[in-house]
Structure formats: structure tokens, C-alpha cells
Amino acid sequence: MNRFPFFYLVGLSLLLGCTSQKEATHDVIKPNIILIYLDDLGYGDLSSYGATELQTPHIDRLVHGGVKFINGYASSATCTPSRYAILTGRYPWRKNAKILSGTAPLIIDTAQMTLPKMLKKGGYATGLVGKWHLGLGDGSVDWNEQITPGPNEVGFDDAYYMAATQDRVPTVYIDNGYVANLDPNNPITVSYKQPLADVPTAVSHPEKLTMKPLIGHQNTIVNGVPRIGYMKGGATARWKDVDMADHFLAKSQAFIQAHKTEPFFLYYAMQQPHVPRIPHPRFAGKSKLGPRGDVILEADWCIGELMKTLEEEDLLENTLLIFSSDNGPVLNDGYDDQAVELLGDHTPTGGLRGGKYSLFDAGARVPLATYWKGKIKPTVSEALVCQMDLLASLARLVGTEVATSDSQDLLSALLGQTHTGRKALVIEATTRTAYREGDWIMIPPYGGRKLLTDVNIEIGNDTTFQLYNLKEDVAQQHNLAETEPERLKQMLDAFVEIRGEDYLDYQPIQW
Known part of the structure; x- marks a missing residue:
């Protein structure tokens, strides 16, 4: 399906042929935009970024087929701040953004400009699938009623997500503000301060564990895995960890198919390779590097299936894909899953110093690539770019005005037309x-x-x-x-x- 009329194609050729950012200011095109965002993936975790012990062919297709940035950064070395920056185009330290608990209030002001709001203004259908971790409500959420404000109130038409991370309660999916599959006769109670009665934990019921905790993950056991925080009820709504990747993939594919006749923006916030790393049985043992390697291969497969959906719907040439990670790698981050013991010759940092939580370069320097079949020529770029720059850059691409001081318009760099990035x-x-x-x-x-x-x-x-x-x-x-x-x-x-x-x-x- 090709929904671009002739004058859009002319504008596109002018845009891609220009040598300066100002020359392209008025050439507006509106491709679909998919932001694929992994969790704790390191600079050296992909074969396209030098890994020899892991092969990631589907991600490599994006990286080698588009612009591979070797100086691409998240804003931060931890998850919540990076997600705040990528959606708001604003430095997270201005908000004092920190890693949030599962019951933290929403940290994005609902009056604030965001990436999905900007794209909605430009005529896009907007969707979120996957990890949120930017807070919900006002700090006193009732998980059995509508949960608001949240993603829908900051620009997403459709939002299907987990509140925080898979190692935190509540271990349920939320569908546009409501816990999915919740039985009202089995309501949810969540606490991050006081234990809840009759709730099995790693301390009280170690016999129920299928994964041993190492650091800070001693609380409610769900699917044999101890989490951070206490949760009671919601039996029918609780996710199955082994199905999470397939579940988020199916929701992403459904969103694409539902909006294939209009411009859409999909924020596909994948959970891999964050802990607990529980691959589907199809991938268990496949990497020979333990669960961390397995879930990276699982993520690679999911991205391949997403690409297949775009091809089947004849959308690939109309879609700009942006791939990255929220911060650098960490191995032992709360569970004993032999991430260190089975690492072998694999180097998740790719030779950089530090990792997640670090100001050294492996903390925030991450894989970052843009891919647009037939529109972006394969290149390796040394341009200094940050995920925070997507707001201003994509605003110019789709012809929407935004006022921002932190996010910089680096559209020409993202399209591979210049190797000059931010100073x-x-x-x-x-x-x-x-x-x-x-x-x-x-x-x-x-x-x-x-x-x-x-x-x-x-x-x-x-x-x-x-x-x-x-x-x-x-x-x-x-x-x-x-x-x-x-x-x-x-x-x-x-x-x-x-x-x-x-x-x-x-x-x-x-x-």
C-alpha cells in the first residue's frame, strides 16, 4: 500500500537530497514511525555492534540497513530518567527524575508537550506497547478502578503496558487505564511499605521459588519469581513471564494492522534484557550465555516478526524505525541467573567503561539506529545524538512546531544526510x-x-x-x-x- 501522493514524494526527494537542516524545513512528509526501545541492552550486545558470541540478524538488518550511530546516547544511565527524556525532549535532571517504584505518581505533567502529543497534533494515531515506568495517577492509585493520569493523558491514543518493571509489583497488564482481565471479586492490593498478610515472599516461602533472589528482590512471589513490593489479589490478571515477549509483540502487530491506513506512531517498549530474564521455552538455552543471552535473541526474533508484519501490510517503505536502549548493560541485577558465570567471551559493554548506573560511557552510550527502507542509505555515523533529540527532529519531519531548548533538531543526522550532530x-x-x-x-x-x-x-x-x-x-x-x-x-x-x-x-x- 502506498498512500503518498506525488507531491509528497517530490518533497521527500528534496528532503533527502539536501545538505543542511534549514534547506529541509518546509518539506513535510508523514511516514509511520516506530520507536523500538530495549531495556538494559549494552553497546556491545549486538552482532552489528561487534558482538561475536551473540548473533542478532533482525536487529542487524536495521542497523546495517540504515544509520548506525556510534555516538548515540540515552540521556541517562537508568530507565525512568531516559524514558522521561525520550518522551518529553527534556533533560531528566531538570525534573529530578529517578528510578520509580511501581506505585509512584506520574512524573510527566499532563500539560507538557510530549513526543506522542506532538505527533497527534501532526495527524498521527499514537500507541504504546510494553514498559511504562513513568508513574501513574497521583500517588494513591486504586488498581481496581480507572488508573489516571497515565500514558493516555500524555498523548497516547492506545496504551497497553506494565506499570513499572517486571521485577516490581503489580505484575499485571494495564489496558488504557484499566487492569486487563481483572476479576472484581478478587481485587488487587499493592504495598511498597508494609507486607501484606497471607502473601508468599522469598523469606516466608522459599520453597515456592523457581528463581533465587540476590539483591533486594525478597518480596511477593509471582510465577515462582520474587519481586520488589507486595501484592495481593488479581489472580486472573497476573501476567505469565514466559509469554510477555509474545504478548507485547502481538499487541504491537495489532496496533499496526488497526492503523495501517493512516500515519501512526508506535512506542514499542520491550522488556528485554531487564531482570527477571525469563525467555519463552523456544529460546531457553539457545544463546549458550544463559537467560540474559536468551532474551536478547528473543527480542531480536520479536523485531524480525514486527518487520515481517510491516512487509505483509506493505508498510515497510512508509515506516521510519528508530532502535535503541534506555541505558547500558548490567549482569547480576537482583537474581541468580548465572549472567556472569555463563558470559564467556561476550562483552556487553563493547569495550566501554562502566555500565548501567554509571557516568562512564557504558552507562548511557547505547546502540542507536534509524532505518527507512529506500529512503535512508546505509551509513555509519559519528554524529553525537541523543534520544532526547527525537522530539525536535521528528517535529520538523512531520511539520509540527514545538518549543524546546533541550531537544535539538538533528533530523538530517537521523536521516543520514550529515554526520554532524549536537555539539x-x-x-x-x-x-x-x-x-x-x-x-x-x-x-x-x-x-x-x-x-x-x-x-x-x-x-x-x-x-x-x-x-x-x-x-x-x-x-x-x-x-x-x-x-x-x-x-x-x-x-x-x-x-x-x-x-x-x-x-x-x-x-x-x-x-
């Missing part, structure tokens, strides 16, 4: 911030531990400034702060101009 970026990790400019990255001095021993990740803390040239030292082994004082001062001044003088007034997470 600088403030990166966040657990409320601490650092500054990248060109090939340089500067980390201010932060107190506290240097290593999160539970997950064995260096988080970037030091008592002195750190300055690295990523072009020459991608592993960040040589601190040049003392030998490059002028560079350090210039970067610190530029950082403070954006971040403010209070950049050290952070609230460290209590681990």
Missing part, C-alpha cells in the same frame, strides 16, 4: 551529571563509593575531576584532567552554563 550533551546517572563535548567527556568530582559491588560496576565517582578523550581512549583509562587544564576549564564552564552552579547538589541513591 554537547549533559549525561545523567543516579542524579549525578557529566558533560560530553566533541570527543571529550568531563566527570565532576563526586563522593561516595566508586564501585557498586553488588553489580560490579564502576559508577564514575572520584574525589577529583576526570577528563577523557574518547577518540583516543574509548575505555576511559587515562584521566587527562591534570595535563589538560585549559580544556577542563572550558568544559566545566560550558557544563555549568547548561547545568547550573548546583551540579554537585545531587541526591545519591541509597543502595
Whole structure:
């Protein structure tokens, strides 16, 4: 199906042929847009980004068939802040966004411009499938009634999602503000403070466990897996972990098929490879790297099936796909699933330093690629881009005005027409911030531990400034702060101009 009239195709050729962003300002086209967002996927977890122990052919098709960014960043090294930034186009530290519990209130102001709101304004049907983790309601949610405000109130026409993460309660799907398949005779109660009576936990009923907890996951057991928080009731609504990937895939395919005759935006927020890693039996053992490797292969297959749906509906050439991850990798993150023991020669960080939670580059530097069959030429781009830039960039693509200072219009870079990206970026990790400019990255001095021993990740803390040239030292082994004082001062001044003088007034997470 080709719904583009002739004048749109002419505009498209002009857009893709231009060499500067300003030249394309008035050439408006409206492809379908699908944002595929993985969870805790590292820079080195894909064969298209150098992995040799895992083969991810379907994701590689996107990466090698479009623009592969080697300097692509999430805004943050943890999930909630990155998701806030990608949907609002705003630095998460301005909101003091942190990793949320399953009962936290919505942190996006319903009056705020968002990516789905902007696209709705441009005539798009908008859909969310998968992980939300941006809060719901006002902090006093009744899970047995309509849950509002939530995704629907910040721009999504259709939203089918889990409230937070699969290791947190409530372990139910929410369909446009209502818990799916809920039996009113078995209502849900959720608590993150006090235990609930007659609820099996890892402490009270270890015999019910099929997965052993390591860190902080000692509470309600669901499907043999202990979670964070306490939940009672909702028996008919509780998800089955092994079916989650298939379930979200089917919902995404249904959304595409329901809106194939109009421009649509789908935010496909996948749960892999976040813990607990429970692959469908079709993928269990397939990677030889344990459950973490298995669920990455599962995610790759899901993306292949999504692409197949686009092809079957004759939509692939009318669809811009954007692929990325919310932050870098972590191995042991709460459960004993042998992620470390079975790692072998695989390097999830791809040679970068740090990982999830870290200000070092493996925390927020992630795989990022754009694919548009027949419209984007395959290329590898060194442009510095951030997921936060999607708001301003896609607004120009579809001809919608947005007022934003943090999100930058990098449409030409996203389409592969230039390798020039943003000049600088403030990166966040657990409320601490650092500054990248060109090939340089500067980390201010932060107190506290240097290593999160539970997950064995260096988080970037030091008592002195750190300055690295990523072009020459991608592993960040040589601190040049003392030998490059002028560079350090210039970067610190530029950082403070954006971040403010209070950049050290952070609230460290209590681990």
C-alpha cells in the first residue's frame, strides 16, 4: 500500500537530497514511525555492534540497513530518567527524575508537550506497547478502578503496558487505564511499605521459588519469581513471564494492522534484557550465555516478526524505525541467573567503561539506529545524538512546531544526510551529571563509593575531576584532567552554563 501522493514524494526527494537542516524545513512528509526501545541492552550486545558470541540478524538488518550511530546516547544511565527524556525532549535532571517504584505518581505533567502529543497534533494515531515506568495517577492509585493520569493523558491514543518493571509489583497488564482481565471479586492490593498478610515472599516461602533472589528482590512471589513490593489479589490478571515477549509483540502487530491506513506512531517498549530474564521455552538455552543471552535473541526474533508484519501490510517503505536502549548493560541485577558465570567471551559493554548506573560511557552510550527502507542509505555515523533529540527532529519531519531548548533538531543526522550532530550533551546517572563535548567527556568530582559491588560496576565517582578523550581512549583509562587544564576549564564552564552552579547538589541513591 502506498498512500503518498506525488507531491509528497517530490518533497521527500528534496528532503533527502539536501545538505543542511534549514534547506529541509518546509518539506513535510508523514511516514509511520516506530520507536523500538530495549531495556538494559549494552553497546556491545549486538552482532552489528561487534558482538561475536551473540548473533542478532533482525536487529542487524536495521542497523546495517540504515544509520548506525556510534555516538548515540540515552540521556541517562537508568530507565525512568531516559524514558522521561525520550518522551518529553527534556533533560531528566531538570525534573529530578529517578528510578520509580511501581506505585509512584506520574512524573510527566499532563500539560507538557510530549513526543506522542506532538505527533497527534501532526495527524498521527499514537500507541504504546510494553514498559511504562513513568508513574501513574497521583500517588494513591486504586488498581481496581480507572488508573489516571497515565500514558493516555500524555498523548497516547492506545496504551497497553506494565506499570513499572517486571521485577516490581503489580505484575499485571494495564489496558488504557484499566487492569486487563481483572476479576472484581478478587481485587488487587499493592504495598511498597508494609507486607501484606497471607502473601508468599522469598523469606516466608522459599520453597515456592523457581528463581533465587540476590539483591533486594525478597518480596511477593509471582510465577515462582520474587519481586520488589507486595501484592495481593488479581489472580486472573497476573501476567505469565514466559509469554510477555509474545504478548507485547502481538499487541504491537495489532496496533499496526488497526492503523495501517493512516500515519501512526508506535512506542514499542520491550522488556528485554531487564531482570527477571525469563525467555519463552523456544529460546531457553539457545544463546549458550544463559537467560540474559536468551532474551536478547528473543527480542531480536520479536523485531524480525514486527518487520515481517510491516512487509505483509506493505508498510515497510512508509515506516521510519528508530532502535535503541534506555541505558547500558548490567549482569547480576537482583537474581541468580548465572549472567556472569555463563558470559564467556561476550562483552556487553563493547569495550566501554562502566555500565548501567554509571557516568562512564557504558552507562548511557547505547546502540542507536534509524532505518527507512529506500529512503535512508546505509551509513555509519559519528554524529553525537541523543534520544532526547527525537522530539525536535521528528517535529520538523512531520511539520509540527514545538518549543524546546533541550531537544535539538538533528533530523538530517537521523536521516543520514550529515554526520554532524549536537555539539554537547549533559549525561545523567543516579542524579549525578557529566558533560560530553566533541570527543571529550568531563566527570565532576563526586563522593561516595566508586564501585557498586553488588553489580560490579564502576559508577564514575572520584574525589577529583576526570577528563577523557574518547577518540583516543574509548575505555576511559587515562584521566587527562591534570595535563589538560585549559580544556577542563572550558568544559566545566560550558557544563555549568547548561547545568547550573548546583551540579554537585545531587541526591545519591541509597543502595
